[in-house]
Amino acid sequence: MRQNPERRTALVDAAIEVLADQGARGLTFRAVDQRAGVPTGTASNYFPNRDALLVQAGRRVFERLDPGPEVIGESLALPRTRASVDRLMHEMVGRITAYPSGQLAMLELRLESTRRPELRAILTEQIRANLQDNIDFHLDTAMPGDADTVVHLYLALNWLILERLTLPDLFDQARTDALITSLVTQLVPE
Known part of the structure; x- marks a missing residue:
């Protein structure tokens, strides 16, 4: 090689x-x-x-979607409030939708993993670790909410991202922003 x-x-x-x-x-x-x-x-x-x-390809998508030290540093400087979580969720959705080929490739990889057990195992491990990293960051920084809050946001926002990438005319940017804020308001305690 x-x-x-x-x-x-x-x-x-x-x-x-x-x-x-x-x-x-x-x-x-x-x-x-x-x-x-x-x-x-x-x-x-x-x-x-x-x-x-x-x-x-799956590993590379995660590398390219990593927020980087600058965003992490900004996140650490935020107050521990629902408004800060809202800001972070907007940043995350923006970052992911700014790299549409990465997210669409991940969808293809997920579909392909239903036919390839080895790929499924690797993607499961990778996505589980990424989700755990998000939970750990949320809890370690004492943002409001618990591990379930992070999982619920992960599930809801992933589907919203899917809608933005595959059916972009369904929700315009203003509606997307309103939905993110609504989700955070409903899922994250004061």
């Missing part, structure tokens, strides 16, 4: 774009090579099989 990390990342990013545009069935090494603008056969030099590429 090749060790050029920049090229590997470019191939995985191209795989994410292919997943978002063509679905899991369209994800071939040739399609990834074309999307990445590299010679045919390059992706097969970096990944032993399609499953490995699927797994790397």
